[in-house]
Amino acid sequence: MMLEPSIDALQEKIKSKYTLVTLSARRARELSDTKDIMIENPKSHKYVGMALEEIEAEKLYIAKDNK
Incomplete structure (x- = not known):
């Protein structure tokens, strides 16, 4: 079984x-x-999977510090 998105x-x-x-x-x-999902038609039905899909789609990311 292959998990999506891959690590x-x-x-x-x-x-x-x-x-x-x-x-x-x-x-x-x-x-x-x-329940405010940032991607359309997520493959996962679980919240962690949806979050990972948002990261893959570059909708969720860590802002870089410019110090």
């Missing part, structure tokens, strides 16, 4: 696995409250 594709967007997990978990909690 390799996601790590091209966000290098750190820790950051990827933290961001997707936070977004999943937000999705469970608001």
Whole structure:
């Protein structure tokens, strides 16, 4: 069974696995409250999967600090 999106594709967007997990978990909690999905027709029915799809679609990302 192949999981979508793949970890390799996601790590091209966000290098750190820790950051990827933290961001997707936070977004999943937000999705469970608001149901406000930023992508059309998500493949996943679970909130974490939807969050990962949003990361792959570059709708959800970590802003870089310009200090």
